[in-house]
Amino acid sequence: MPSRAAPHARESVLRDRSFLLLLVATLGAFSGYVLLLPVVPLWAVTGGSGEVAAGATNGVFMLITVLTQLFMPWSLRRVDHRVALGVGTLLIGVPTPLFAVSTELWPLLAVSGVRGVGFGMLTVTGSALVAELVPAAQRGRATGLYGLAVGLPNAVLLPVGVWLARYVGFELLFWVAGALPVAAAGAAFGIARVPRRTPEAGPGRSSPFPVSLLSPWLVMLAVSIAAGGLVAFLPLAVADAVSPVALLAFGVATVGFRWVAGQLGDRFGSRWIPLPSAAIACLGLVVVALAATGPAWAAVPGALGLGAGFGALQNATLVLMFDRADSATASTAWNIAYDAGNGLGSVGFGAVVAAADHPTTFTAAAVLVACGVPVTVAIARRRS
Known part of the structure; x- marks a missing residue:
């Protein structure tokens, strides 16, 4: 039976000024x-760096991001959340025009590293503020709206950045991409102060990574690996005319179903979301594997299925982690599963493709996600 929502659960989270400011800051950052995600490597290539060296710009960015995320639970117990969010947002924007100074690899890596520190602060603090600013009964919907603020730039601006670099110029784009987070930092500093909290006492809650987080963390990691591999290798596995449409379907489904899962989670309970979501993601990967051998158009519904499952799992696993640990620890664990999973997907898919072929690789990813289904059953059975 559906859980009976508290009266305030029906109120719109958009009425909260601080939560609205969080969405504005997140969207801008x-x-x-x-x-710049696809643009910085392109800028490095124009300066004569090879593709491997150019790819290192994003690699260093993500490495520093994850290392920063590891320190965020400690930091957020000592630093005001709005300060951490504002400083992180500024660190993404302020150094960005320095990309225009040189196309040499080492300066690009240095700027990317500073921005990675900011991104690590932004991702953990932003997710943690969702739990801090809204009542527990509204976390599903709030997480869904936060997911829209995160996902819409990914869905819309990835191709826009490349287009602007080619037709407007790299230098102007660097200034625009720097100005947006700097402007958004004003909204971050306007968020209400969050009281400092100490970790709750209880079994598993005093450790840096509570055991209670392991099941949703594993599910999130598995599907993030599959999603990261799909984004990196789908264009190589199917026809050029199909892959952009399939990736668009994946992106739209990811954003949309993260929001849908929030609506359903607040009404029925987030613990019921992972099982059908993992099953849909697994089925989508099977269809993509079939598309890699033909017909190629099947990659579109396959990518749509993976995106739907991935988006729903993003919402459900984050809300479940909020229920099991303090907001900073839960947010850190979730973001590491997401970012590390995407990186492992790119590297792991490349290794399997080199040893076998694309259909085998996508099938292996489906098996990986299927291995998490028993974990989702355990999540559904758990009541606390």
């Missing part, structure tokens, strides 16, 4: 991040 992620816009500055996404615009």
